[in-house]
Amino acid sequence: MKQKPEYLYKGNIARGYLLYGNNPAIEKYLSELLLPIRFGVTSSQIETLTESDVLQVSKTALYLNTSLFNPKKLILIKEATDKILSVIESYRGSVPIVLVGKNLRANSKLVQIFQSHGSYIAVAIYSADFVFLRSFFEHELSNRTLDSECLQQLIDKTASFQDAQLLVSQLKQLCPSGECISWEQIQLLEVSQFSSEIFEVANVIVSKNAKAILTVFQKSGEVLEKEIIPLLRIIAKQIWELSELCRKISKGVSLTQAVKLATPKIPFPKQAQVIHNLSKWSIKGLLEAVIILDKVELLCKQQKLLNRPEIERYLLSLCKI
Numbered sequence: 001m002k003q004k005p006e007y008l009y010k011g012n013i014a015r016g017y018l019l020y021g022n023n024p025a026i027e028k029y030l031s032e033l034l035l036p037i038r039f040g041v042t043s044s045q046i047e048t049l050t051e052s053d054v055l056q057v058s059k060t061a062l063y064l065n066t067s068l069f070n071p072k073k074l075i076l077i078k079e080a081t082d083k084i085l086s087v088i089e090s091y092r093g094s095v096p097i098v099l100v101g102k103n104l105r106a107n108s109k110l111v112q113i114f115q116s117h118g119s120y121i122a123v124a125i126y127s128a129d130f131v132f133l134r135s136f137f138e139h140e141l142s143n144r145t146l147d148s149e150c151l152q153q154l155i156d157k158t159a160s161f162q163d164a165q166l167l168v169s170q171l172k173q174l175c176p177s178g179e180c181i182s183w184e185q186i187q188l189l190e191v192s193q194f195s196s197e198i199f200e201v202a203n204v205i206v207s208k209n210a211k212a213i214l215t216v217f218q219k220s221g222e223v224l225e226k227e228i229i230p231l232l233r234i235i236a237k238q239i240w241e242l243s244e245l246c247r248k249i250s251k252g253v254s255l256t257q258a259v260k261l262a263t264p265k266i267p268f269p270k271q272a273q274v275i276h277n278l279s280k281w282s283i284k285g286l287l288e289a290v291i292i293l294d295k296v297e298l299l300c301k302q303q304k305l306l307n308r309p310e311i312e313r314y315l316l317s318l319c320k321i
Contacts, residue, residue, distance in 0.1 A: 016117070041074045
């Protein structure tokens, strides 16, 4: 059958999906993030192939690769065209499949197969319209309170799906899970106001790599001069999240399990970095870091700490805790 992208948030799970259209950013988000979450699989349980990969193996081999003895629980096939039609028609494996189409039109045979198949769904993706953006923000910010006026303001700020992803990333960094997101907070968020650099600087500082911190200070001077308060709050949020994980570890949970089972869920690509960061911090050090960050923010607000060297000195001192 044919469905719109927003259906994927709450609709029944199908055995197969075909995503096609002309919006790579949305296709990537749906195929690599949303659908795996809905299927309940991790990135290590996804078999990622291109159409060329599939055409090089026999149909029997593809079926055997998805047997009950294989840990893979989802097949993701990229750059799919009508060339793969016979393989899909004959596929009888138990593992669900997700195809990302390449230059497919509505009259494509592959699209027609997915539209007519009882267990498959075809999803046409072109632009991030109002309904899809609303579903995206509601889903990504579901563990935070967001009223309808704030939701509309977020949509009004969004010119593209990349903008929407950036706004969500900023809000997740600035607003803890369970917090109410206010109109005032959203008014402060401009797509162009917080450059991606602010999050890169925060990540480097929390990793406690002094050499990398000095390098990023040289490259990202404007962040320290113009975005210091948001930067301090992003760092503090990451510190608090690490402290929560440290408490779980102190109760006997392994470091890896604490990260995998963290709430809110830590995306798989970021788990290795979080594990690394945890190895660099103690609970005492994390609490001392919060005190330093609060002090720096207070001094900045009181206009007693205005020069960049002083800010850099305080942030570098986090490496020694």
